[in-house]
Amino acid sequence: xxxxxxxxxxxxxxxxxxxxxxxxxxxxxxxxxxxxxxxxxxxxxxxxxxxxxxxxxxxxxxxxxxxxxxxxxxxxxxxxxxxxxxxxxxxxxxxxxxxxxxxxxxxxxxxxxxxxxxxxxxxxxxxxxxxxxxxxxxxxxxxxxxxxxxxxxxxxxxxxxxxxxxxxxxxxxxxxxxxxxxxxxxxxxxxxxxxxxxxxxxxxxxxxxxxxxxxxxxxxxxxxxxxxxxxxxxxxxxxxxxxxxxxxxxxxxxxxxxxxxxxxxxxxxxxxxxxxxxxxxxxxxxxxxxxxxxxxxxxxxxxxxxxxxxxxxxxxxxxxxxxxxxxxxxxxxxxxxxxxxxxxxxxxxxxxxxxxxxxxxxxxxxxxxxxxxxxxxxxxxxxxxxxxxxxxxxxxxxxxxxxxxxxxxxxxxxxxxxxxxxxxxxxxxxxxxxxxxxxxxxxxxxxxxxxxxxxxxxxxxxxxxxxxxxxxxxxxxxxxxxxxxxxxxxxxxxxxxxxxxxxxxxxxxxxxxxxxxxxxxxxxxxxxxxx
Amino acid sequence: xxxxxxxxxxxxxxxxxxxxxxxxxxxxxxxxxxxxxxxxxxxxxxxxxxxxxxxxxxxxxxxxxxxxxxxxxxxxxxxxxxxxxxxxxxxxxxxxxxxxxxxxxxxxxxxxxxxxxxxxxxxxxxxxxxxxxxxxxxxxxxxxxxxxxxxxxxxxxxxxxxxxxxxxxxxxxxxxxxxxxxxxxxxxxxxxxxxxxxxxxxxxxxxxxxxxxxxxxxxxxxxxxxxxxxxxxxxxxxxxxxxxxxxxxxxxxxxxxxxxxxxxxxxxxxxxxxxxxxxxxxxxxxxxxxxxxxxxxxxxxxxxxxxxxxxxxxxxxxxxxxxxxxxxxxxxxxxxxxxxxxxxxxxxxxx
Numbered sequence: 001x002x003x004x005x006x007x008x009x010x011x012x013x014x015x016x017x018x019x020x021x022x023x024x025x026x027x028x029x030x031x032x033x034x035x036x037x038x039x040x041x042x043x044x045x046x047x048x049x050x051x052x053x054x055x056x057x058x059x060x061x062x063x064x065x066x067x068x069x070x071x072x073x074x075x076x077x078x079x080x081x082x083x084x085x086x087x088x089x090x091x092x093x094x095x096x097x098x099x100x101x102x103x104x105x106x107x108x109x110x111x112x113x114x115x116x117x118x119x120x121x122x123x124x125x126x127x128x129x130x131x132x133x134x135x136x137x138x139x140x141x142x143x144x145x146x147x148x149x150x151x152x153x154x155x156x157x158x159x160x161x162x163x164x165x166x167x168x169x170x171x172x173x174x175x176x177x178x179x180x181x182x183x184x185x186x187x188x189x190x191x192x193x194x195x196x197x198x199x200x201x202x203x204x205x206x207x208x209x210x211x212x213x214x215x216x217x218x219x220x221x222x223x224x225x226x227x228x229x230x231x232x233x234x235x236x237x238x239x240x241x242x243x244x245x246x247x248x249x250x251x252x253x254x255x256x257x258x259x260x261x262x263x264x265x266x267x268x269x270x271x272x273x274x275x276x277x278x279x280x281x282x283x284x285x286x287x288x289x290x291x292x293x294x295x296x297x298x299x300x301x302x303x304x305x306x307x308x309x310x311x312x313x314x315x316x317x318x319x320x321x322x323x324x325x326x327x328x329x330x331x332x333x334x335x336x337x338x339x340x341x342x343x344x345x346x347x348x349x350x351x352x353x354x355x356x357x358x359x360x361x362x363x364x365x366x367x368x369x370x371x372x373x374x375x376x377x378x379x380x381x382x383x384x385x386x387x388x389x390x391x392x393x394x395x396x397x398x399x400x401x402x403x404x405x406x407x408x409x410x411x412x413x414x415x416x417x418x419x420x421x422x423x424x425x426x427x428x429x430x431x432x433x434x435x436x437x438x439x440x441x442x443x444x445x446x447x448x449x450x451x452x453x454x455x456x457x458x459x460x461x462x463x464x465x466x467x468x469x470x471x472x473x474x475x476x477x478x479x480x481x482x483x484x485x486x487x488x489x490x491x492x493x494x495x496x497x498x499x500x501x502x503x504x505x506x507x508x509x510x511x512x513x514x515x516x517x518x519x520x521x522x523x524x525x526x527x528x529x530x531x
Numbered sequence: 532x533x534x535x536x537x538x539x540x541x542x543x544x545x546x547x548x549x550x551x552x553x554x555x556x557x558x559x560x561x562x563x564x565x566x567x568x569x570x571x572x573x574x575x576x577x578x579x580x581x582x583x584x585x586x587x588x589x590x591x592x593x594x595x596x597x598x599x600x601x602x603x604x605x606x607x608x609x610x611x612x613x614x615x616x617x618x619x620x621x622x623x624x625x626x627x628x629x630x631x632x633x634x635x636x637x638x639x640x641x642x643x644x645x646x647x648x649x650x651x652x653x654x655x656x657x658x659x660x661x662x663x664x665x666x667x668x669x670x671x672x673x674x675x676x677x678x679x680x681x682x683x684x685x686x687x688x689x690x691x692x693x694x695x696x697x698x699x700x701x702x703x704x705x706x707x708x709x710x711x712x713x714x715x716x717x718x719x720x721x722x723x724x725x726x727x728x729x730x731x732x733x734x735x736x737x738x739x740x741x742x743x744x745x746x747x748x749x750x751x752x753x754x755x756x757x758x759x760x761x762x763x764x765x766x767x768x769x770x771x772x773x774x775x776x777x778x779x780x781x782x783x784x785x786x787x788x789x790x791x792x793x794x795x796x797x798x799x800x801x802x803x804x805x806x807x808x809x810x811x812x813x814x815x816x817x818x819x820x821x822x823x824x825x826x827x828x829x830x831x832x833x834x835x836x837x838x839x840x841x842x843x844x845x846x847x848x849x850x851x852x853x854x855x856x857x858x859x860x861x862x863x864x865x866x867x868x869x870x871x872x873x874x875x876x877x878x879x880x881x882x
Binding site: 006462464497501505509512513514515517518519 | 541545548549552556655682683684686687692693694696697699700
């Protein structure tokens with residue numbers, strides 16, 4: 001069920017109505033039922049996967065916590081009798097038990113993800129390697145349908161399990177409540193990847209109908225639909241036309257593809273997240289933000305702190321930190337320091353840890369080499385920037401005023417945006433060869449006249465489409481600029497009712513009349529659904 | 532209490548504004564079918580009629596372009612109406628017939644069987660033209676469900692603004708002019724064309740792997756037959772004299788068998804060119820696909836004779852009220868005829 005389908009709109013409307021009609025203590029149960037109905041509609045064959053993840057993670061977390069409680073009780077009870085060594089030995093033994101449960105559960109769930117999402121990728125690579133060495137690589141593909149939102153709910157569950165293992169959150173005792181945390185339907189499709197500690201605060205609590213809360217939530221939903229249907233799905237027509245024929249659309253077109261796809265990706269993904277967060281907000285549930293005006297970032301490092309925040313922080317917290325402090329990494333640190341000297345050797349483990357994170361980020365986006373290369377390109381740019389950091393610092397020390405000027409800031413924002421556009425090309429083509437061909441064709445392009453000879457009207461967009469897009473993008477920029485000072489919804493809420501009504505209803509009419517939906521437009525699913 | 536009342540007033544006023552503006556927008560954005568592709572207007576025009584017809588035609592362009600109810604009235608006193616639209620499929624014809632028979636019980640229903648070779652809808656635009664003009668009823672709902680293609684959604688029929696939302700780019704003055712009340716474009720469902728384009732190089736049919744009509748088409752034909760039998764209406768099957776799409780002999784035999792088996796009358800006008808006097812050099816406006824006015828009037832004369840002799844339909848020209856209505860229709864018909872002859876630079880005698 002797509003967010004943009006009538007089915008979803010009806011589902012969400014009926015659900016909201018029931019949510020505020022049933023007794024408050026039943027609200028979370030209704031939400032669970034709705035989430036499972038939603039998942040069932042997406043494909044009843046996917047239910048066993050989400051149930052398996054829910055059950056294994058729930059039980060493992062309970063076992064881990066029970067063991068931790070048992071351990072502290074035992075030590076408390078035998079505080080006087082046990083020597084320091086005995087205590088340590090006992091603690092280590094219990095820790096190993098917890099670790100075993102943790103690792104087994106992790107492997108089971110990552111295993112499911114690997115099989116359904118990555119098995120065919122591995123098979124094709126094995127076949128490729130065997131063929132390259134003159135053999136006959138004909139391992140058959142598994143071709144399993146990827147369950148809806150599997151990457152999101154698996155990562156969310158693993159995050160919870162890790163938090164319980166680390167003792168930073170208490171294990172949920174009610175399996176149904178935990179099932180809701182895993183399957184919460186607005187976020188199931190494309191995240192954000194919720195943290196149990198934060199989400200559980202409002203997910204299970206009763207919510208009284210509050211006009212302001214519901215209106216705020218629905219306003220955000222409306223804004224999400226505007227971005228998705230008026231901008232993303234409109235520009236998609238041109239993007240699809242151009243990326244379908246890389247032999248025809250290259251050279252100067254590459255610039256257009258990079259720009260258009262970057263706009264589409266932003267409008268599509270942030271639009272989807274706005275719908276998710278807005279819908280949750282209308283239920284009184286608070287979700288963490290996933291974007292903070294990412295295209296205003298002055299460096300790629302900053303961009304990755306502002307784009308898909310929940311995924312980036314997940315990788316930072318549950319992959320980067322554990323890898324950085326792991327025993328093998330400590331050994332590598334020692335070895336590299338010895339080999340490369342203190343200064344360079346100290347940085348070497350950082351490179352490896354971040355390389356692992358970016359490899360994982362790449363492959364998380366899709367089972368294909370272009371995503372891996374995309375991830376590694378990000379890593380290279382980030383590491384090079386890191387190395388140039390002292391140089392930048394020296395420059396700013398020498399010219400302290402330059403860094404504060406608007407022109408310099410604009411230059412940095414423009415540079416980062418251009419970099420993001422170029423990196424997004426990997427996402428566009430899903431083929432490294434095509435990405436490379438199209439990207440490098442830019443440097444020997446001879447077709448710059450496309451910007452003036454009317455060729456832009458032959459990529460599936462009319463003059464009206466360009467006008468709508470220009471106005472829509474301008475509106476997104478204005479809203480982003482306003483958001484720097486305060487919430488736009490707060491600004492609107494201070495206006496008298498007629499003005500508020502004109503804004504809401506006007507936005508609704510814009511979506512209704514200018515939305516790229518229905519016959520004539522391909523029903524496009526959100527880009528991040530597939531991750 | 533005061534605040535609560537204020538809130539309700541705000542809510543009600545907002546709701547009224549929303550409903551009115553959406554309704555106005557829908558009226559504006561719906562295609563008006565008053566110029567160019569006028570076929571989309573035919574189905575709705577029926578509801579303005581006084582419903583006491585002797586004969587109802589049901590079918591696609593092979594009925595609404597090939598028979599003139601004016602001639603049937605003028606020459607035989609038969610009060611008839613054509614309920615047809617572009618590429619009207621057999622299932623749509625069935626539901627349109629069901630809809631028509633809920634208003635009146637004619638003596639005969641004439642159904643053109645060309646559409647039997649299309650068991651499924653082939654085009655959303657044609658679905659719209661056949662269905663949108665129908666008044667809401669169970670027949671319309673069933674017709675929608677029987678017709679919808681994969682890309683179509685029921686809700687788009689209930690709220691057509693969802694389908695035509697992007698038409699604001701193509702709005703013309705006529706969209707504003709006919710926003711609330713449209714003008715008549717057909718002559719009791721007949722679409723007049725006076726121009727001539729002789730039938731030359733008529734494509735012949737390529738051999739088919741299977742000549743049997745799809746069971747879905749036959750199912751709706753059966754339903755049509757049963758409905759007519761239940762209402763006591765004579766169902767007459769016809770094949771209009773359109774030279775293409777090619778009408779295969781194998782198809783014709785099946786229809787003949789079907790008609791014989793069910794004791795229905797079947798007229799294949801392709802076999803009656805001599806009797807009807809159809810001349811494919813002068814009586815068609817699109818090289819044999821449809822009849823022009825001259826052809827339609829010839830066919831109607833033959834059919835009028837047939838209906839009078841075979842079915843014994845009475846001449847109703849003596850009914851004053853009815854005659855007055857037809858007088859008005861005839862005037863509109865003649866005016867249109869004159870206009871078209873002038874438009875195409877033709878001499879009226881040339882027909």
